[in-house]
Amino acid sequence: MLRRILLSPSGLIGLLLLLVIVGMALSAGYVFPKGPWALVARPYMWPGQRPGLLFGTDSLGRDILAAIFYGARVSLLVGFVATVCALAIGITVGAVAGYFGRGFDAVLMRITDAFQTIPGFLFAIVLVSILSPSVQNIVIAIAMVSWPPVARLTRAEVLRVRETEYVQSCKIIGMSTPRIILTQVLPNSLSPVIVVAAVLVATAIITEAGLSFLGLGDPNVMSWGTLINVGRPSIRSTWFIAVLPGLFVILTVLALNLLGDAINDALNPHFRKR
Amino acid sequence: MNRHVLRYLGWRLLQSLVVIAIVIVGSFMLLHLVPGDMVDILGGQRGDMDAELMAILRARYGLDQPMLVQLFHYVTGVLQGDLGYSYRNQTDVLSLILQRLPATILLVVCSVIVAVFLGTMAGVIAARHVHRPIDVIISMVVLVFYATPVFMTGLGLVIVFSVKLKLLPVGGLFTPGVDMTTLQLVANVAKHMVLPVLSLSLFYIAIYARLARASMLQVLSQDYIRTAYAKGLGTTHVIIGHALRNALLPVVTMVGLQIAELFGGAVLTETIFSLPGVGRLAYDAVFERDYPLILGVLLVCSFVIILVNLIIDFVYTLLDPRVEVSR
Amino acid sequence: MISASPAPLLDVEGLSILLKEKKRPDVAAVDDVSFSVAPGETLALVGESGAGKSLTALALMRLLPKTLGVAAKRITLDGRDLTAPSDNEIRAIRGSVMAMIFQDPLSSLNPVLTVERQLVEAIRLHEPISKADARRRALELLEMVRIPAAATRLAEYPHRLSGGMRQRVMIAMALAGRPKLILADEPTTALDVTISGQIIDLLMELQRDLGLGMLFITHDLHVVRTVAHRVAVMYSGRIVETGTVDEVFATPRHPYTEGLIQARPHGSFAVDGHRLREINGTVPVPAARPSGCAFEPRCARAEADCRAQVPPLVPDNDEGRAFACFHPLQERVA
Numbered sequence: 001m002l003r004r005i006l007l008s009p010s011g012l013i014g015l016l017l018l019l020v021i022v023g024m025a026l027s028a029g030y031v032f033p034k035g036p037w038a039l040v041a042r043p044y045m046w047p048g049q050r051p052g053l054l055f056g057t058d059s060l061g062r063d064i065l066a067a068i069f070y071g072a073r074v075s076l077l078v079g080f081v082a083t084v085c086a087l088a089i090g091i092t093v094g095a096v097a098g099y100f101g102r103g104f105d106a107v108l109m110r111i112t113d114a115f116q117t118i119p120g121f122l123f124a125i126v127l128v129s130i131l132s133p134s135v136q137n138i139v140i141a142i143a144m145v146s147w148p149p150v151a152r153l154t155r156a157e158v159l160r161v162r163e164t165e166y167v168q169s170c171k172i173i174g175m176s177t178p179r180i181i182l183t184q185v186l187p188n189s190l191s192p193v194i195v196v197a198a199v200l201v202a203t204a205i206i207t208e209a210g211l212s213f214l215g216l217g218d219p220n221v222m223s224w225g226t227l228i229n230v231g232r233p234s235i236r237s238t239w240f241i242a243v244l245p246g247l248f249v250i251l252t253v254l255a256l257n258l259l260g261d262a263i264n265d266a267l268n269p270h271f272r273k274r
Numbered sequence: 275m276n277r278h279v280l281r282y283l284g285w286r287l288l289q290s291l292v293v294i295a296i297v298i299v300g301s302f303m304l305l306h307l308v309p310g311d312m313v314d315i316l317g318g319q320r321g322d323m324d325a326e327l328m329a330i331l332r333a334r335y336g337l338d339q340p341m342l343v344q345l346f347h348y349v350t351g352v353l354q355g356d357l358g359y360s361y362r363n364q365t366d367v368l369s370l371i372l373q374r375l376p377a378t379i380l381l382v383v384c385s386v387i388v389a390v391f392l393g394t395m396a397g398v399i400a401a402r403h404v405h406r407p408i409d410v411i412i413s414m415v416v417l418v419f420y421a422t423p424v425f426m427t428g429l430g431l432v433i434v435f436s437v438k439l440k441l442l443p444v445g446g447l448f449t450p451g452v453d454m455t456t457l458q459l460v461a462n463v464a465k466h467m468v469l470p471v472l473s474l475s476l477f478y479i480a481i482y483a484r485l486a487r488a489s490m491l492q493v494l495s496q497d498y499i500r501t502a503y504a505k506g507l508g509t510t511h512v513i514i515g516h517a518l519r520n521a522l523l524p525v526v527t528m529v530g531l532q533i534a535e536l537f538g539g540a541v542l543t544e545t546i547f548s549l550p551g552v553g554r555l556a557y558d559a560v561f562e563r564d565y566p567l568i569l570g571v572l573l574v575c576s577f578v579i580i581l582v583n584l585i586i587d588f589v590y591t592l593l594d595p596r597v598e599v600s601r
Numbered sequence: 602m603i604s605a606s607p608a609p610l611l612d613v614e615g616l617s618i619l620l621k622e623k624k625r626p627d628v629a630a631v632d633d634v635s636f637s638v639a640p641g642e643t644l645a646l647v648g649e650s651g652a653g654k655s656l657t658a659l660a661l662m663r664l665l666p667k668t669l670g671v672a673a674k675r676i677t678l679d680g681r682d683l684t685a686p687s688d689n690e691i692r693a694i695r696g697s698v699m700a701m702i703f704q705d706p707l708s709s710l711n712p713v714l715t716v717e718r719q720l721v722e723a724i725r726l727h728e729p730i731s732k733a734d735a736r737r738r739a740l741e742l743l744e745m746v747r748i749p750a751a752a753t754r755l756a757e758y759p760h761r762l763s764g765g766m767r768q769r770v771m772i773a774m775a776l777a778g779r780p781k782l783i784l785a786d787e788p789t790t791a792l793d794v795t796i797s798g799q800i801i802d803l804l805m806e807l808q809r810d811l812g813l814g815m816l817f818i819t820h821d822l823h824v825v826r827t828v829a830h831r832v833a834v835m836y837s838g839r840i841v842e843t844g845t846v847d848e849v850f851a852t853p854r855h856p857y858t859e860g861l862i863q864a865r866p867h868g869s870f871a872v873d874g875h876r877l878r879e880i881n882g883t884v885p886v887p888a889a890r891p892s893g894c895a896f897e898p899r900c901a902r903a904e905a906d907c908r909a910q911v912p913p914l915v916p917d918n919d920e921g922r923a924f925a926c927f928h929p930l931q932e933r934v935a
Contacts, residue, residue: 113289114296116531117576117583121538122556126568129560130308206423210542213425214557232429239433246426254421497708500664501771504703505723506696506778515722519713594713595758 004266011262017255025072032066036222044238058241067222074223075205082204085143090150098158112148120145128216135218142204157189191267198260202253209249224249279591286587290580297576301569302348358566367570378551382536384471389478397486419480424539428473428546445548470547474539490521530586537575609637610814615674618656630887632838643815645829651884652835654818658784663691697727700775704787706767710759717755723777742773765796782814834858837895844922854929857896902928
């Protein structure tokens, strides 16, 4: 499985890109010990204008490269934690709806419909503004808007697996329902969900950046979206302040999408040939 | 239009009504998630209200009554078109939203059309030349589009087309303070809409291109395509007359699933391009802590999305006659 | 190859279909096959699955995927040279001179278009007539293939029709361009036994009335006896025996033909192509074909020379009887 991912060009490029971003997040404290908020030079300095300030400075004279290094932490943290939460909610809802069916299914699926009907990003804005902007609340908001597709996918897979002979025989030998779901049904229905996970992380990173871009980010942490927001008013002249962190959002999302494609191909080898 | 299709559409309508009910109740619950009630916020902002006045206001808005009674009032109000009162703007929420809705609908509808058209075209061309240079180029461009958030597309387009090339306006729905004939106004609005529509649709162009390519490849390997060739049809005719319609089906389904996301993206697009739409309205409301207005926007958008989905279900039954057996 | 009739409608000489693979040399899925069909005549191509029967028909229509290459010494159809046709040439032939009926009518009809659209399209492609005229002709065609309440069926989508009805629509569509040759690729395999009998009766009747030539592909010897005038037995991409149906069935000369005839259980319509009870083993895939006679590993009569070289298809009489075997079965003395 891992070999297959690494052997495909998209998987390899995606993984390498992602490793670079993870490396930036982990090394931020060593490379920029003064933190992302320190005022290091004159404001609005262009990239390379002064040696040592590779990406220039922002409107307050902060080092843009340092902000990008620290921003990687926020993006990756929010992306992964929000995805784990969304998976937890989605898998639970989908498994219950799919396995028990009938009333459970009808009620849970209509609630899922309702969540998919509300514009996700708008809903996230509302949640963050009600709950007050903090990393924790941003994670909650993103998880709340991204679980419905997971629930649908899990439900469809559980419906399929539920009817298989091995599950039926577990019922006949009297295995308890939670045990059947946890040991038999879920392990056999989660591989398509795993494929979605990579895309979910990417979407979560985009949503976080979008919220921060609108000024709804956690004011105590430096995120890529925050920096884009800072750079926006001066976009006519010093456009690099907004564009540089934006490029890192794009690169990270690109890496995750490539990885997702590679995982998908590895899990469905028969699709690769065409 | 036969009985089966009507029954299917009726079933979808019923489901939609249930979803609307859930959304309304959910929005009521959200409103009560806000720390403090409306009067507290109002009081906090004015700073000159005494406890007696606040109690009178609470009684007037029914805020002193039990939750269930309040819910009942809220639901009956919403059903009658009463989405609450925006104390910041001193008008009722619904008329504020209705005033802003046309710009958003124009933006979203244009974006969907552009995304479906360009996306499908790119996907079909890629599938037609699968594994050849043009397919590889399209796939790579699509990959980049697919990774670019709406606000970055928007900023990028502004930098290139408005700031550097000075080809298109930076923002607004039309040039204000100029007398224009209807035709000139339409042209002026169109010019203002190019960048917003492009930035909102680019991501979806990528999605539909990927989807159309995969679905076209699958359709082209079907037996009925071989039959079409066996009749003596040429490749172009086979693709347009026989393959395209089948390949479009997953794209149409996807549009229905994503229309909600497009409204979310409209918030960002309208903010960047200062368009007077409901997304911009919601954005302003967030910073003014105008919760009835925010939730009103959420509700109205949900209604519109449900309506669009019903239309898409109807379109789907026209495109795929098998819908009566498969669903 | 000598044909029974003086001016064949279709004449194929030395047709090979090559599986092109990047790393290995080309493999012949169909190897140097020759046959002909006269106007009003039915030639049955018979053999187990994997013998290359369908590939042969698809190669004539040039409908094979690009990974399969077609090479032929000579192909002529109704006086036209089709040895290496251009895209435009073959498109003009498809549907109008030579039409094809496929195995599975459900997957072969476009699910989102009505019967009328699909028929009218086929009609107007080869005949410059108005839509109204084309619709009238579509109705005639449906009546010709005996579809009851034809006028109402025109507006139906394929999924609303029964299996037999769909195959009748496919036949009507094949006839739409007034072809002279029909390639019928296992047209009854996907159908119920009773329905398949009706479809075969219909095909035979249409062929007689319209004077069509027909290449009928099947693995069912019973069907061969009913529909065909002549038969060509294929084994692993080659024709191993050919002749009139009466002759071949009465005195099979190739051991494989005899095996096929004996393997067919009496009184039943269909033979399971994969499991012939009295011939052990399976058809070799083209890439693993033995260097000599392809049937040699399964043949009780095989000797050293069968392994050494491929037995050529040699004529046995003037009426087109031929077989490819070094140690043929003896002609039965009447």
